[in-house]
Amino acid sequence: MLDLRLDGPALTAALVDIPSLSGTEKELADLVEVPGTGTLNGFTATCGGVLGLVRLDGTGTDFLHRILDATVDSLSIGQRVAARWADEAKGSVLDLAGFEPAESAPAEDGAVKALVTETEPLAERPYELELHYRHAYGPYYGRMFDELAADRRILGVKCPQCRSVLVPPRELCDVCYVRTEHWVDVADSGVLKAFSVIHLKFVGQTREPPYVYAEIVLDGAATRLIHTIGGIDVTQAAETLRPGMRVRAVWKDDKPTGTLEDILHFEPISE
Numbered sequence: 001m002l003d004l005r006l007d008g009p010a011l012t013a014a015l016v017d018i019p020s021l022s023g024t025e026k027e028l029a030d031l032v033e034v035p036g037t038g039t040l041n042g043f044t045a046t047c048g049g050v051l052g053l054v055r056l057d058g059t060g061t062d063f064l065h066r067i068l069d070a071t072v073d074s075l076s077i078g079q080r081v082a083a084r085w086a087d088e089a090k091g092s093v094l095d096l097a098g099f100e101p102a103e104s105a106p107a108e109d110g111a112v113k114a115l116v117t118e119t120e121p122l123a124e125r126p127y128e129l130e131l132h133y134r135h136a137y138g139p140y141y142g143r144m145f146d147e148l149a150a151d152r153r154i155l156g157v158k159c160p161q162c163r164s165v166l167v168p169p170r171e172l173c174d175v176c177y178v179r180t181e182h183w184v185d186v187a188d189s190g191v192l193k194a195f196s197v198i199h200l201k202f203v204g205q206t207r208e209p210p211y212v213y214a215e216i217v218l219d220g221a222a223t224r225l226i227h228t229i230g231g232i233d234v235t236q237a238a239e240t241l242r243p244g245m246r247v248r249a250v251w252k253d254d255k256p257t258g259t260l261e262d263i264l265h266f267e268p269i270s271e
């Protein structure tokens with residue numbers, strides 16, 4: 001394996017035998033400094049430019065990186081390349097901007113050198129990911145959400161073979177693999193089958209933890225609908241809730257959105 005650090009501009013690597021090639025498993029050896037020159041062992045065109053596998057002089061593995069100022073037609077396997085460093089170091093692999101063809105780049109004497117000044121490895125680096133997308137409901141989910149928004153109706157579809165009513169509705173019964181036939185109304189109350197208190201935050205979460213995640217079988221349906229339980233003290237959920245208890249939907253008062261968010265949550269029915 002190649003443990004790579006960019007102490008720009010210098011390439012630092014821990015060189016070890018590759019177990020699958022050598023048949024031995026050895027601990028990582030001391031860090032060494034490798035030169036910025038090497039041989040192109042493979043390349044391909046991508047929409048972001050040319051990527052290549054570079055065998056840096058003195059190393060035993062290929063390093064994948066950008067090949068700059070080149071087209072695939074101008075490159076050949078075995079040709080010499082040299083590192084080009086970014087003007088400004090930002091602590092990412094792109095501090096090494098890539099490799100450029102360097103026909104005359106000599107293999108440096110001794111190639112791999114003992115590391116004189118060791119720097120701290122970059123332990124972690126924060127990244128942010130923002131995702132915008134459109135979720136295509138299709139005709140089945142689409143109709144259910146339309147009816148939710150228009151009339152606060154929850155619709156399912158019935159399987160002609162096992163007679164199960166599927167909520168949310170889908171085109172095929174997932175037990176019989178036959179096409180569903182009739183749309184049917186189901187109640188906005190039902191039975192709590194399972195629940196879990198969510199404490200963890202995760203990407204895309206629409207509710208602030210802690211909250212109660214629940215699987216509910218609505219009256220008239222055969223399948224579980226995923227929603228949340230509210231109107232209770234979440235810290236007491238384990239004592240308050242039990243599978244088999246009856247719950248009902250609490251609808252949002254404001255403008256409907258045509259999503260399951262139009263139901264604020266389900267709450268236990270006091271009986």
Ligand SMILES: [Zn+2]
Nearest residue numbers: 159162173176
């Ligand atoms: Zn079925």
